[in-house]
Amino acid sequence: MFEDLRWMGISWQEGPDCGGPVGPYTQSERRDFYLEAWKRLRELGAVYPCTCSRKDVALAAAAPNEGDDEPIYSGKCRPAQGQASLARHSGFAQQKNTSAASQAPLATPAGVNWRFRVPDGEQICFTDVHLGPQRMIAGSDFGDFIVWRRDDVPAYQLAVVVDDAAMGITEVVRGADLLKSTARQILLYRALGLSVPEFYHCDLVRDEAGVRLAKRHDALSIRKLREMGWTPEQVREAELS
DSSP: OHHHHHHTTOOOSSBTTTBOTTOOOSGGGOHHHHHHHHHHHHHHTOEEEEOOOHHHHHHHOSSOOTTOSSOOOOOTTOOOHHHHHHHHHHTEEEOSOOSSOSEEETTOOTTSEEEEOOOTTOEEEEEETTTEEEEEEBTTTBOOEEEEOTTSOBOHHHHHHHHHHHTTOOEEEEEGGGHHHHHHHHHHHHHTTOOOOEEEEEOOOBOTTSOBOOGGGTOOOHHHHHHTTOOHHHHHHHHHO
16 A cells, blocks of 8 residues: 555655654554543443444344445343443443353453444534535434444444544544444543534545446556556546546
8 A cells, every 4th residue: 555655746844654743643552542532431331341243233223324334223232221320330231131241341442343323313413524515314324333443453433433543633534434433432522522524525436337446346556557657647637537
């Protein structure tokens, strides 16, 4: 990736390959930052342990969530508000179901998925620099989402919020397919008391059939274009057209 970016004439002042003032820049080396955020969310009662598998969630989803990779969670493991309050004081997070693991120790997030409890019915509004005003409803457009995975790895939603805040990011540029992720992340920023950056969601690059170019589809890459003899100028012009 670094090689291809440099080949295109793109340079940067800080990153995993060159260091900088707010490192480390490799997420696998930033676990302490993520763990601190998880502990804060746990203390606030904003997250709860979930033993549902991906298959369970998919089967329980009322309908596919178009344009999003994450189905709306049914709330099977979501504790009642009173239980969440009790969990903060007792050192355990209680779950509705008692079939798998009715209690999860709070010293470590490992072993279960941890979900952020969204405020059902609340409107999440922001103005995208490219796409204009956006409005999504928590619990309807998206549900309780995972912030820490059962394999003891912080999920994307939590990691990027923690990283952007720690690194002083004020503008985030990414694809339009992540609009719902932005709504989720705004809730995390607020819960953690962090400043929300501005967002620019750009149009997706698609193939002739209208399918977005992505690694999962073995889509045409910059490296492949290089091997086909394209010049950096041709690649940049194609991206702008």
